[in-house]
Amino acid sequence: MGRNVLPPSLLIAREEALLKDFLRALRKEDRLVLKRLLAGVRAHSQAIGLSDVEPFEAILLAMLLEIQKEVEALKEALEGAKKHP
Amino acid sequence: MKSGFLLDAHETPKGIGLWLALDDGSRPRLERAFSPGFALENEGRKTRRAVAILQGRFGKDIRVVEGKGNDLLKGEVPLFEIKAKDPWTFERLKAQALRSDLFEGLCVYGVDTPAVSQFFLKTGMFPFCRFAFKDGELRVCDEPLALDYPFPSLRVLEVSLEPEGLDPMHARRAFALCLRPLGEEEGLVLEACDKEGIESSLRRFDPDVILAPFGDGYTLKRLLALGVRTLSREGFHARLGEDQTIASYGKVYARKGPVLLSGRLHIDPRNSFFYPEVGLAGLIELSRACAIPLQELARTTPGRAITRLEARLAGQLGFLVPFQKGVPEGFKTLETFLRLDKGGLSFRPLVGFFENVAEYDFASMYPSIIVNFNLSYETLNCGHPSCQTRLPVSGYGVCSKRTGIVPFTLKRLIERRETLKARAALESDPRQRQALEQRQKALKWLLVVSFGYLGYRNAKFGRIEAHEATTAIGRELLLFAKEIAEARGFKLLHALTDALWVQKEGAQERAYVELEHEIIRRVNAAFKPVLPDGVPWKVRLEGVYAWVRFLASKAYGVGVGNRYVGVFQDRTIKARGILLRRSDTPPLIREFQEQALQLLAGVSSIEGLRRQYSTLQGLTKAYEARLEEGKVRPEALAVRLRLARNPLDYQKRSFLAEAAQSLLAEGLGVSLGETVRFVRVQDKALRANPLWLYHDNPKPIDTAYYAGLLQEALEELLPQSLLKEKALP
Incomplete structure (x- = not known):
C-alpha cells in the first residue's frame, strides 16, 4: 500500500529533469528565462497535481497563466502611466 | 464491601494478575485463571490438519472447540476455537504457529490479541475501571467509554536525575537521584548507589506511578541492577523489553526497551509519545477507552492504540478480529489509479504579508469523511445487491446497510472529543480544565492517525480504497469551500488539506462569520452521510489575522504550504514551519524568536510591523552580545x-x-x-x-553560526525587504 503516484512537487521536478538536455542546448540568456518560467510553475503545483491532463501539458498551461498575469499587470501599469503621466 | 479501581493487569503463568487500588488506600493483588485463545475458520481438510498438528504438539495444554463466529466480511463462519490452558501456553502456541507455515492460506482470528485484552473483553474489565469488591469477587460498575469517571487518586513520584538536562546514555559522569512527589516543590536527593536510602524512600512514598525520565534506558535498569527491591510492589518482579528501532514517516526512532513494574506504573516521559503530549489524564482516558494497561499504552503509538480500540469494539459487537485481512487491493484502470492515488490538496500560498485574513478549518475533516461515507475495509465495494450507493469522486461502492468498524469507532471518538472540548471551555477550575484538555487531546491523536491507518498495510481494518476515497472527498470538500468563498468575493490566499485562508478588502468580522455559516450550511447540504448516523460537518472560523506572513521556499521563491506566521486580532500568535517550531533549533534561537514574536503580537498592521524593525534589531544585537560575552548556558x-x-x-x-x-x-x-x-x-x-x-x-563557541541563526530568525518574522516594499492591500 502507500502512495505510488508522485506528489505534484516531485511530478514537476521529474518533468524538469526531462528537460535537462533541452536546457543545456539553449543559450545561457534563454536558459535563464526558461528557468524563471519553470520556477513560476510551482505556484500552481496543486492544480497540476489535480488535473487529469498530462503533467507536461498542465505545466505549459501554468506557464501561460503566469505569462498572462504578467501581461495583464504590465497593461495595467501602462494604463496607469497613460492616465497619470 | 470495598470499592476501588483497577490499577494494572498483566499476564502470569496461570492467568491474569490484577492490581487493585482500593479507596481505603490499600493495593492488593489478585490472580484470576484465564485461558486465552484464537480461532481458525473451518475451511475443510487443511484447517483440520492444522488443528490436528497443534493437538499433537500441545496435547492437553490446549482445548479445541468447534463453533461458529461472525466474520466482518463473510458473515457467519464455522470455526475451530483453540484455547490454551494459560497465557504462557498461549504465547508458545502463538510463537510456534506463526513461525511455521501452519496457518498459511488459513483464515485466523485473534491470534495477535494479547491475553490481557482477551481477558478484558471476556470479563468487561478495563484499566482504571471502578468496581465493587467483596469476598474476593469483583463487580465492575463502569463503562470504558463512560464520559464522567472520577479521576483515580494516584500517588505519583518523579524520579529524575541530577544534574538535569543531560542524556545519561551520552554522558560519562555520576548522577544523583531526585525523588519528588508530584506537585511538591522540594525533592529528596540521594546518591544513585544508595540502595538502602532509595528502597526506604520508595517504601515511604509508596507511589502508584513512577515518572522517571530516562527510566527505561537508564535509571530503572540501574536501580534493578543495584538490587533495589521496592521498585515493584512485588520485590524483583519487573518485565524488561528489548530496545527497538522503528521507522515512521521517513524518520528513524530508537525506542528503549521498557521496564514494566509490578503493582506500580512506570512511565518514562522520554520514551513515550503520549505522556509529553497528553499527560496522565490523557493516558488514563486512552487506557480506559482502548483497554490497554497504562504502562503499555505510555509506550505505544496512536496507531496501535486505535487499532486496539477498533478490535475491542469489533469484539464487543460480536465480530471476529482477523489476524490478517484477506482483502487485496482491487483491480483498477491506470486512469483511475492516477486520478485517485493522491493526497490532500495543498495550495502554494501567495507569498508575503497580508492584513485582515480569515482562516477556516474543517473540524476533524478526515474522520468525519470516514464516518459520513462509512469507509472501512468491510464496507467498501461490499457486494450487497441492495447497496447501490456510490462514493463521490472515486465512484467506489459503499455499504448502506451496516456501519463499518472504523466509522463506528470514529463516530464515538469525534462526539466524545467534542463534548470534552465543550466542557473544558466552560470549566472554571484550572486543574479540571487541564485534565479535560488532556483527555480531548488524547482522543485527537487517535483521530489524527485514524485516516493514515486506513492506508497502512498492517492495519487490521484498513483498505487502500478507503484511504483513496477519503483524500478524494477531502479534496472535493476543500475546493467546494473555496468556490463558496470566491463566489462571495473573497480572495483565496492559501488552502491546505482541511484549512482555507481568505481575504476581502474592507471585510469586517461579521462578513467572515457569515461566510463560515454559509460554508457549513452548503457543505452539509451537498455532502449527505451514507447512513443516517453520520456526524455534522463542522467548519470553524479559526480567527481573523491582524497580519499574517506566508513564507517562500528558499529554493524556488514560491510559497510553502506549512510555513507561515501571523497574529490574530485577539493577539494570539500562530506560527508554523519557522525556526521556533523546529525541533533542531537551539533553545536560545527559539527563545529569541518567541520574544521577538511577542513584541509583534501587539502590532495590528503591516505599517506597524515596519515601525518595529529597529526594536527587533536591538533585540538581535542584545542576543549577539550575550553570545560574544559567553553568557549563554x-x-x-x-x-x-x-x-x-x-x-x-x-x-x-x-x-x-x-x-x-x-x-x-x-x-x-x-x-x-x-x-x-x-x-x-x-x-x-x-x-x-x-x-x-x-x-x-x-x-x-562558533558565534558566527549562532549569529547567523539569529539573523535568520529575525528575517523569518520581519525581513529587511519589507521596509522597502509598499504596503500590500
Missing part, C-alpha cells in the same frame, strides 16, 4: 538532531556525524534513531561537541 546552544543511520555509516563529515562519532570514540553507545545534542564550537578537529563533552571541556 551550553544547553541553550545545543542543536538536537536524530541519527538517520549508524554513526560510522555516515560518508560525509556532517556536524551530526562528528558529534555521534566522538561519542563512540569515548566509548558511549549511540546508534541509529537516537538523538544527539551538540554545541557548535570553533575547533576544526571537532566542530560539533556533544553536550557533556562541552561541559567537561568548554571551547570557544
